Amino acid sequence: MIAPAGHLDGGTVGQPLRISADVAVVGSGPAGAVVAARLAAAGARVVILEAGPWLTDPPPLSAFGAMAERYVGMGAQVAWGRPPVPVVQGRMVGGSSPINGAICWRLPQDVHAAWLARDPALAEALPWGELERLTDEVEARLNVQSTDPAVAGAKNRLMARGADALGLAHRPIRRNVRGCVGSGRCLQGCPSGAKQSVDRTYVADALVAGAQLISRCAARRVLWAKGRAGGVAAQAEGGGAVTVDAPTVVVAASAIHTPALLLASGLRHGPVGRHLQGHPGVSVAGRFREPVRMWEGATQGHEVTGLRDQGLKFETLGFGPAILASRLDGYGDALAEQVADLDHWLDWGVAVRARGEGRVRSWRGRPVITWQAHPEDVRRYRQGVKVLAELMFAAGAQAVSPGVTGLPSPLTRDQVGLIDGAPLKASAYKAAITHLFGTCRMGSDPTASVVGPDFQHHRVAGLYVADSSVFPSNLGVNPQIPIMALAARCADRVLAA
């Protein structure tokens, strides 16, 4: 893929650069890309600032190479707590969308209803019918469709078999792909360009409509004075200071980097950085008699939805061999014995709608994340691990590796009951957090929220937040599409202003 005109690589910017625009958009992930495309299409002069690079070459074959190139902190960014938990984010044009599992969910109506129950003023700001219309629009642009059985691969077919046997509701995952060939490498970046990530869709649309994108250029401060936004100060990797003078600033840098940027800009009003929520996930690996080659087939192509009302959603996972090997229990020769027949192992995960909350602070302009699981979350980890083990055995696994300290491993089918006695302490589970929310909450009460129902900062006119920072809560489902639908709504509010 060739970067189109309108893109400037910040690595080549060695001198101070000053640009004037109608709107400065910070971040080119799902939210920033949608905002930029919508505003540029309406005729606004838009400049997008993105800290990561524009990657146009096929992703590296090695998982290590891909994570070093494409993930924040090589995939080892951490939320500090007991225990520290990895927080997974992409860092490139397109944000995390080029390296996510391409899973698409619409905003659940029960979640929307809970938001309105908490703050009735949101009913006018986020009308259900309008969000549905915007969601349809986004899904059409991203070509969202159910996983094609022809590219599902063994891991996805086996989850369907296990769920059928247990009587749990399940379905092929709806994904934003066009011509997926089942490379199984979504998490490294699609090698065939089939994934309709936002760098290929909305960012490209924005540039065609006349927007400018500066990659490898990190926003350092939102410029504001007398309660009015004035632009963004940024630092290009080439060493040049970049200033975008703009009366409207839309921050869409993720629920981690958006509050960090506001704090670094002296915008400490409201609960900025607080109420960080997410979806921690744990996984169970299972060994099958026949080779299943987890790294082949649609990366994440099947899900079990039957326990979503309990805050649990189960998904196939599509790691390469390196991550699968590191997920197996044990060390030394016992681990090597399992890795010897790695092609017989699968790993499935459960995403938990966590009650635990955390906080993002800014230290020298960089985010520092803390997060602690709630005791109820740990109970859900344990419940999720048991259901995953049951699914594995129902699908034909011979043994499972539960990934829980204090449990024997591997477990046989008649040992599944032991999981009921697994420790109820967070450190016993190997969790990682994806999907982050809530650090610049939207609300009508300026003391309890950071932005108003119009996405605009309570204290600084012309400053908007468009990403999942504004979500009043986590969703319990993959947020890519809801983030984009709300971002479109944000763009419409900017245009209306």
Add this chain to the structure above:
Amino acid sequence: MSPGRGSARRAAALRAVLPTPAGHPARALDDPSFWASFDAHAPAHLRLATSLGAGLLAGVLPWLLRADLAKPDGRTRVLAATARLPGGAALLEVLKVVAAFAAFDDPAVQAHLREGPP
């Protein structure tokens, strides 16, 4: 400690945590390009944990226990002793992740998984 010696110690620790599985090609875990990329991209806490774990696993504990990491019995004793230390299990998990990345970054290992043994 020179970078070369640091890489060798880290490689020895990774080899203890994840020895070459039966039927897999041998891997060069002290590949300078892997460690250069690791040191350039890994966050400070991951580099620190890896160095600390390597120092324990491939330095202090084999000396204290008179154990040879190249032999299965020696590895088992050192790994068990590490796991019993406060925070030791977490260090082993970190080393396991790095070991898996280093091992499967090797083109020969990738080819083995794609195509099976030659």
